[in-house]
Structure formats: structure tokens, C-alpha cells
Amino acid sequence: MKKTLILLVALFFVFAISTSTLADTSSSGNQAVDTNLVPALEMTAPSATTLDTLQVDGDNEFLLGNLVVSSNAPYTIKYHVDKTHMTKYAGTDYTTATALINVMSLIGGDVGDFATVATTDQNLKTNCTVENGATWSISGHQVVDYADKVLTDGAYHLVITYTAVQN
Amino acid sequence: MKLNTIGKFIFLGVFLIVLQTFASAGLRVMPSTVDVKFGKKPIAETLMLKNTGGESLMIKAYVMGLAKNKKGDWVFTDPVTKNYNLNKYVTISRSSFVLNADQESKVIVNVKKPKYYSGKFQCVVFFENYPLEKTEVDTSAQMQTLVEIHGRLGVIFKEK
Numbered sequence: 001m002k003k004t005l006i007l008l009v010a011l012f013f014v015f016a017i018s019t020s021t022l023a024d025t026s027s028s029g030n031q032a033v034d035t036n037l038v039p040a041l042e043m044t045a046p047s048a049t050t051l052d053t054l055q056v057d058g059d060n061e062f063l064l065g066n067l068v069v070s071s072n073a074p075y076t077i078k079y080h081v082d083k084t085h086m087t088k089y090a091g092t093d094y095t096t097a098t099a100l101i102n103v104m105s106l107i108g109g110d111v112g113d114f115a116t117v118a119t120t121d122q123n124l125k126t127n128c129t130v131e132n133g134a135t136w137s138i139s140g141h142q143v144v145d146y147a148d149k150v151l152t153d154g155a156y157h158l159v160i161t162y163t164a165v166q167n
Numbered sequence: 168m169k170l171n172t173i174g175k176f177i178f179l180g181v182f183l184i185v186l187q188t189f190a191s192a193g194l195r196v197m198p199s200t201v202d203v204k205f206g207k208k209p210i211a212e213t214l215m216l217k218n219t220g221g222e223s224l225m226i227k228a229y230v231m232g233l234a235k236n237k238k239g240d241w242v243f244t245d246p247v248t249k250n251y252n253l254n255k256y257v258t259i260s261r262s263s264f265v266l267n268a269d270q271e272s273k274v275i276v277n278v279k280k281p282k283y284y285s286g287k288f289q290c291v292v293f294f295e296n297y298p299l300e301k302t303e304v305d306t307s308a309q310m311q312t313l314v315e316i317h318g319r320l321g322v323i324f325k326e327k
Contacts, residue, residue: 040197165321
């Protein structure tokens with residue numbers, strides 16, 4: 001009888017210790033899956049804006065908006081601009097427009113890091129360390145050396161696509 | 168006092184117009200990278216997408232290869248090459264769909280290593296987003312420009 005009692009008490013202790021260990025494990029988060037820790041990328045970009053500052057013989061810079069790339073952990077982001085074309089809205093005046101506008105992306109607020117992007121630039125920009133919630137200003141620059149081109153009045157359509165992938 | 172109140176309303180109205188002008192489209196993709204150990208069967212991975220912006224988005228999903236060029240820079244490669252068609256090996260459950268504001272959606276990607284691929288395989292599944300409602304441009308205006316800025320997020324699938 002005594003032996004059974006001792007065995008029961010021992011079993012109780014083993015049970016108590018094991019449950020307390022499990023409780024500790026779950027409370028410390030070792031076993032629970034925290035979805036906030038799953039790597040995620042988020043991009044917020046201005047979807048559309050209208051510019052009326054374009055001049056036939058101008059040399060302007062204009063702000064298009066802010067691009068925000070964020071993740072729930074510090075990440076190195078690769079990016080590039082894969083489409084930078086400007087087409088006449090209701091027409092096909094494509095080459096004239098691409099000669100006119102270059103779009104630049106400002107990285108981390110350093111003017112020296114302006115990167116002129118051409119239509120054919122398919123390379124990824126590397127080593128751009130971006131912390132959570134980094135904001136890039138997207139600006140355009142109107143190029144004046146289009147002497148052999150004639151830009152006609154009208155409404156034009158410019159599309160820019162930004163890419164973010166994890167390193 | 169009345170003028171002050173009217174002034175506040177005007178300020179609020181202008182503020183709202185400015186906010187609307189700079190409306191942003193936001194997309195969140197999780198996870199951002201997937202490590203894959205290839206076997207005989209294709210690997211199925213569930214990706215979660217969330218529209219975090221205030222407007223509906225048209226999402227287009229597609230796959231591209233990822234390889235180093237001669238300079239050593241990473242470049243995206245066309246999914247269809249001489250040796251293999253990547254679209255046969257990477258299938259995406261939804262390639263074109265609408266994601267409303269604050270809506271979440273699952274996308275399942277099945278990946279199989281191409282037979283003729285030597286070395287460690289890498290590819291990127293892109294989610295390109297466009298605003299659903301097109302902004303009208305006044306075509307009669309002189310030198311007016313509509314600028315659309317599209318976001319594109321890539322999820323890298325890397326062979327372990």
C-alpha cells in the first residue's frame with residue numbers, strides 16, 4: 001500500500017514537472033508559430049498622379065511621390081525600374097517621349113545616389129540596405145537634349161514599375 | 168468666429184483633396200523567400216497576399232528565372248529559354264485577380280526543378296499590382312502627363 005502511494009506521488013511529481021515545462025515552453029514562444037516573424041515584404045507606391053509641369057523646351061525635375069518598402073526584419077532589398085516609357089495617351093508617339101524623360105530614383109535621401117534609369121535597364125540594383133519602412137522619393141527629370149525630336153502638345157502617359165525582392 | 172469655422176472647413180477640404188491626390192496602393196506578400204529541397208514531386212508553397220492600401224488592385228502573378236550574368240550581377244531571365252519552359256515547372260494557382268482594400272488572399276505555387284537545369288535552381292514569382300480604376304486624362308490639355316507607378320514584389324524560391 002505504501003509502495004503504491006509512493007509510486008502515485010512520484011507519478012504526480014513527474015506529471016507536474018512535465019506540464020510546467022510545457023507551459024514554460026509555450027509561454028516563451030518556442031513552440032508557437034508567430035506569423036509576425038514570417039519574413040514579409042510590403043510595398044506602398046503612389047498609383048497615379050497627373051503632372052502639368054511638362055514643357056516642350058523645359059528642364060524640370062518633378063516629384064512623383066514616395067515609394068515605401070518595408071519588412072518585419074532588416075532586409076537588403078534589390079530593386080530596379082523595368083518600365084519607363086512615355087507614350088502619347090491616344091497615339092503611338094513612343095520614341096519621342098522616351099527621349100524626353102528620364103526617371104530617377106532617390107535612395108535613402110542621398111542626392112549622390114541618383115540613378116538614371118533607361119528603358120532597357122534590366123539589372124538589379126544591389127547592396128541597397130533598406131531598413132524597415134524605408135521611403136524612397138521617386139522623381140523625374142526632363143531631359144533637354146532631344147534636338148532631333150519634336151514633341152507635340154497633348155496628353156502623355158508615363159508608366160513606371162518598381163521591383164522589390166529579398167536579397 | 169464664423170469665418171474661422173469656414174476657414175477650417177476649407178483647410179480640411181484642401182487636405183482631403185491632397186490626400187486623395189497622393190493615394191497609395193499597397194501590397195504585402197508573405198513569405199518573401201522560400202527555401203526548397205526538391206524531390207520527385209513538385210513542392211507546393213502557400214503565399215499570403217494582403218492589399219494594405221485604400222484602393223482595389225489588379226494583381227498579375229508570373230514567374231521569372233534568376234541568374235547571374237557575365238558581370239556577376241543578378242538578373243531576371245525570361246521564363247522561356249532554349250532549354251526549357253519555366254512555366255511548365257512553376258505553376259501559380261491564380262495568375263490574374265482583383266484584391267480589394269484590406270482583403271487577404273492565398274496563392275499556391277507548385278515548383279519542380281527543371282530537368283535540364285544544372286546547379287542550384289532559383290526563380291522569382293512576381294506579383295505586379297495595378298490600380299483597378301483608371302484615372303482619366305484630359306486629352307485636350309496641352310502637355311499634360313499621367314504618371315502611373317506600379318509596384319512589383321518578388322518571392323524568391325531558392326534550392327537548398
